[in-house]
Amino acid sequence: MLNADKEFLAQKSALHRDFYNVQKVDTHVHHSACMNHKHLLRFIKSKLRKEPDEVVIFRDGTYLTLKEVFESLDLSGYDLNVDLLDVHADKSTFHRFDKFNLKYNPCGQSRLREIFLKQDNLIQGRFLGELTKQVFSDLAASKYQMAEYRISIYGRKQSEWDQLASWIVNNDLYSENVVWLIQIPRLYNVYKEMGIVTSFQNILDNIFLPLFEVTVNPDSHPQLHVFLKQVVGFDLVDDESKPERRPTKHMPTPAQWTNVFNPAFSYYVYYCYANLYTLNKLRESKGMTTIKFRPHSGEAGDIDHLAATFLVAHNIAHGINLRKSPVLQYLYYLAQEA
Numbered sequence: 286m287l288n289a290d291k292e293f294l295a296q297k298s299a300l301h302r303d304f305y306n307v308q309k310v311d312t313h314v315h316h317s318a319c320m321n322h323k324h325l326l327r328f329i330k331s332k333l334r335k336e337p338d339e340v341v342i343f344r345d346g347t348y349l350t351l352k353e354v355f356e357s358l359d360l361s362g363y364d365l366n367v368d369l370l371d372v373h374a375d376k377s378t379f380h381r382f383d384k385f386n387l388k389y390n391p392c393g394q395s396r397l398r399e400i401f402l403k404q405d406n407l408i409q410g411r412f413l414g415e416l417t418k419q420v421f422s423d424l425a426a427s428k429y430q431m432a433e434y435r436i437s438i439y440g441r442k443q444s445e446w447d448q449l450a451s452w453i454v455n456n457d458l459y460s461e462n463v464v465w466l467i468q469i470p471r472l473y474n475v476y477k478e479m480g481i482v483t484s485f486q487n488i489l490d491n492i493f494l495p496l497f498e499v500t501v502n503p504d505s506h507p508q509l510h511v512f513l514k515q516v517v518g519f520d521l522v523d524d525e526s527k528p529e530r531r532p533t534k535h536m537p538t539p540a541q542w543t544n545v546f547n548p549a550f551s552y553y554v555y556y557c558y559a560n561l562y563t564l565n566k567l568r569e570s571k572g573m574t575t576i577k578f579r580p581h582s583g584e585a586g587d588i589d590h591l592a593a594t595f596l597v598a599h600n601i602a603h604g605i606n607l608r609k610s611p612v613l614q615y616l617y618y619l620a621q622e623a
Contacts, residue, residue, distance in 0.1 A: 308429045316434040317402040319420050328416050341400045342407055404452040414456030421460040437468045440488040441481050446495040450512035464517045471523040474547035485542035493560045500568050518577040519561055521553055525586035551593035558597035583607055
């Protein structure tokens with residue numbers, strides 16, 4: 286506010302630059318929501334018109350075509366509109382993690398999400414690849430618009446990295462206007478109950494071992510090697526308001542963490558940071574790109590989350606709870622200035 290007049294004069298003196306032709310970068314876009322709802326609607330209607338007989342999903346023991354999926358939902362292309370699609374954010378989604386996640390289901394239907402907004406489906410993510418390329422084309426046409434798209438690696442199995450990289454490379458998803466950030470959902474407890482993992486170490490191995498392998502020998506995962514050149518950061522995501530046990534110095538190691546409880550936020554943060562730090566040192570020594578640690582922190586929950594990420598993270602997303610701690614606010618401010 287004190288420098289508003291100076292900034293106004295500086296803007297006036299910058300020739301050929303205004304809001305429309307200055308470079309703008311959106312650093313918090315979930316890839317499944319990178320298109321606006323009108324774009325998604327047009328794409329769905331187009332596919333329903335041009336490829337109605339494409340087999341797109343296997344549900345309840347049956348392979349279904351796109352036309353049959355819409356018939357099972359009692360919908361037609363004519364019925365669809367943006368309100369029925371219901372994927373745009375509104376006031377009901379703020380501070381409600383559950384309602385926020387539901388917005389990724391077009392028309393409230395998980396099968397439409399699987400068909401149009403997933404890259405690991407029956408059609409190998411072809412629809413999402415085509416939709417993504419259209420978004421890339423729009424960004425290139427706008428010239429001054431850049432984006433950082435967030436896409437998830439869950440840590441359920443090591444093949445997730447190769448599957449994702451294969452989708453990126455095979456669909457030629459490269460744009461000078463776009464980089465990628467990997468989100469890691471904190472869902473150990475869910476995978477443990479499902480019997481997918483036996484310990485927290487399994488999650489860490491599934492996330493980091495392929496990255497160490499491809500760094501040591503790029504030929505071991507050639508497509509992943511190409512994809513990692515476009516990956517700029519790691520994020521940790523989940524509902525921070527969930528109650529959690531406070532970490533202590535007597536916490537079990539990841540290999541010993543075999544109970545059904547989800548580790549605390551700071552436990553996740555530390556082990557992801559430690560693995561990523563070592564990985565980055567290795568990649569740096571081989572002249573490869575490095576990956577920054579930029580977790581969600583301070584959106585809700587304990588103030589300890591912000592203290593933990595201050596110690597280990599390069600940046601954080603949100604930080605809303607900083608207002609509850611003047612000391613942490615000041616530390617984050619100093620770190621930003623530095």
